Amino acid sequence: MPSFKKLRGLLLFPAIVLLAGCNTVLMNPSGDVALQQRDLIVVSTVLMLLIIVPVIALTLLFAWRYRKSNTEATYDPEWHHSTQLELVIWAAPLLIIIALGAITWISTHTLDPYRPLQRIDASRDVIPGTAPLVVEVVALDWKWLFIYPELGIATVNELVAPVDRPIAFKITASSIMNSFFVPALAGQIYAMPGMETKLHAVINKAGEYEGFSANYSGAGFSGMRFKFLGMSNEKFDAWAKATKAGGGELSRDSYIQLAQPSERDPVRRYATVAPDLYDAILNRCVEANRMCMKDMMAIDAxxxxxxxxxxxxxxxxxxxxxxxxxxxxxxxxxxxxxxxxxxxxxxxxxxxxxxx
Known part of the structure; x- marks a missing residue:
């Protein structure tokens, strides 16, 4: 048995080495929103460690100091109170809770995903009047559809955005709840049928990043991934022109076909998109014989x-x-x-x- 335990330890060593090479994108993001969220995690962890580390250290110290074999340690069975010790025990956690509460209050408002961006990064504010790039996101079974209403184009399993330009995501789903998540860009936001959630973010470094669904949604969930490409303005414009020239129409009929469940779909690009397609998807009336939810609500009102x-x-x-x-x-x-x-x-x- 002892030899088996030693062997098991040796087998775990290569796994530890492999984990050391992982890209911890959450702690090394490329977007300002994700960077602020990373800083929030670090600050909160450090504040909590201010209590955890001393408690663990003192636990070990007390166990060693007052062990049975140490006859030099003071034995005082009548001791029951110390005002100084009580102040330390209660004051330190109270101050940390106050600090965490203040940080939570500030960050909850600053990092509200529905709030338009106020800055590009720590040293640059958003220029007043700057229009964000609007991207309409639809979670399908099991793929992602991205519609660019300003450009009149759409893509499947490929999201592209220019560097240092605010992005305004409008997010919904076709049938099952999912979660839109690009770790390098910002936190995850749920995508729900018949509802719209929003996310404002910005990418500060050009590159290729991973995006996926962070909410289990059925058999094809594991392959529900896409590439997020951050590009310079010039390359983004070239990509948009190439997509526009590439042909392909995302009509309502073709969307109905696209929405059918499928797994690990390749990247697709559409040069044209049916007018108000996203609005029809959101209101669940893509088919011609269905009343839109917004019309139902207007009738009820x-x-x-x-x-x-x-x-x-x-x-x-x-x-x-x-x-x-x-x-x-x-x-x-x-x-x-x-x-x-x-x-x-x-x-x-x-x-x-x-x-x-």
Missing amino acids: SGGQGKPGAYNIASLDPATRKRLGLENAPARTYVGAMCTAANPTGAALVSAVQPS
Whole structure:
């Protein structure tokens, strides 16, 4: 048995050597937001170690100092209190908690992913009026779609951005919740169907970085990765022109095909994108026969759909209006009919309901 334990230790040594060569991108990021997050991790760890290290050291010291064989150590079974010791024990953790609370408060607002960037890096602020590069991100099964509305192009499993230009990500998903994560750029942000999350970030160094989903989403999750390329402005413009000239159309029909589950898809580029495709994906109405979520919510905000419901609300008698506190309420309108492509005026569906 002892020989086996020694052999096991020797077998672990090569693994330790291999781990030493890992690229700890979280601690060596290339984007200013990720860099600030790295600093936050370091500061928080150091503050916590100010308590942990002394406690561990004193535990070992006390165990050695008051071991049974040390007859020179003071033995005082009646000792029960020390004001000085109590002050040290409680004051140090209290100060560290106050410091961590202040850092958390400041960083929570400064690094809010929804907040537009105020600086490019530690020495350069964002020039007022600078327009960020808008990238619409869609998590598909199991691949990533990136739409550049300013350029009218789109890519699959390839994200490209110019160095030192703010990036404004709008993020959603087609069916299953995922998490958009480029460790070198910024922290992870969830992608959820029917919802939009946002992330503001900037890349400060040109290079090729890894991006992936950090939330398990099914069988193809392990291959749901993409390359994030940071380029100079000149190279980014050349890439955009080449993509525009490369052909390929991302229409609504082709998107429906693209959204079908597939694994480890190669990089694809589209020279044109259907108008408002991202908005249709977000509102879950890419198909022509589906009502958009935003339209449903607008109908609900206007009183709901349906002739019977609209009539019942619109024809409230004075007593009922008084009971509901609507005596002095302003008049509201209610949806009593919906038009369609075949019936643009809704003539056969029009209700005689009057506003309440």
